[in-house]
Amino acid sequence: MGKGEPARNTQKDEKMTHTPVVEMYARAGCPYCARAEALLRQKNVTPKIIRIDLEPDQRDEMVARSGRTTVPQIFIDGAHVGGCDDLYQLDREGKLDAMLRAEH
Numbered sequence: 001m002g003k004g005e006p007a008r009n010t011q012k013d014e015k016m017t018h019t020p021v022v023e024m025y026a027r028a029g030c031p032y033c034a035r036a037e038a039l040l041r042q043k044n045v046t047p048k049i050i051r052i053d054l055e056p057d058q059r060d061e062m063v064a065r066s067g068r069t070t071v072p073q074i075f076i077d078g079a080h081v082g083g084c085d086d087l088y089q090l091d092r093e094g095k096l097d098a099m100l101r102a103e104h
């Protein structure tokens with residue numbers, strides 16, 4: 001790899017991929033949060049959990065970013081995915097894996 005080249009996409013015929021950042025707004029005792037986290041972990045993704053019960057300001061941020069008030073709210077590389085049901089729906093549709101590989 002030459003100087004200044006990115007550490008990814010080293011093969012020309014490969015799709016451009018990177019490890020996406022997965023953020024999940026959650027709170028303690030939320031079964032939907034646990035279900036969503038379980039699916040992500042099953043896919044070897046460790047989400048960045050933002051605990052709105054511990055950091056109330058983050059709830060305002062979650063509502064501003066997602067337009068929703070329920071937890072969890074999940075973002076992949078900053079793009080809003082939705083809640084737990086939305087995450088499982090994307091998986092059923094076969095779209096989640098590509099999103100988690102951040103194929104572009």
Ligand SMILES: N[C@@H](CCC(=O)N[C@@H](CS)C(=O)NCC(=O)O)C(=O)O
Nearest residue numbers: 030031032070071072083084085086
């Ligand atoms: N369909 C939503 C349901 C989420 C939901 O109902 N979450 C509960 C907590 S488990 C919630 O946020 N309730 C309202 C609240 O706590 O303010 C999803 O799949 O994410």
